[in-house]
Amino acid sequence: MREGIHPEYKKSVVTCVCGNTFVTRSTAGDLKLEICSNCHPFFTGRQKLVDSAGRVEKYNRKYAKKGAVAGQTQPS
Numbered sequence: 511m512r513e514g515i516h517p518e519y520k521k522s523v524v525t526c527v528c529g530n531t532f533v534t535r536s537t538a539g540d541l542k543l544e545i546c547s548n549c550h551p552f553f554t555g556r557q558k559l560v561d562s563a564g565r566v567e568k569y570n571r572k573y574a575k576k577g578a579v580a581g582q583t584q585p586s
């Protein structure tokens with residue numbers, strides 16, 4: 511490799527909010543994740559909504575009373 515033109519490809523510790531950590535290499539240094547292969551529903555096979563902003567809960571609350579006419583939109 512030519513000297514002086516490549517960023518440093520250093521060891522980096524990746525930390526997920528689920529508690530999983532692993533070591534890889536990156537030019538970016540240590541990384542922090544909100545979701546990783548250890549806790550993502552695709553890999554766990556469990557149904558878990560990735561809903562950090564509470565949007566699904568908000569949606570369910572808004573449309574809970576309209577259960578019978580679900581699918582129909584009403585002007586608000």
Ligand SMILES: [Zn+2]
Pocket residue numbers: 526527528529530544545546547548549550
């Ligand atoms: Zn994770």
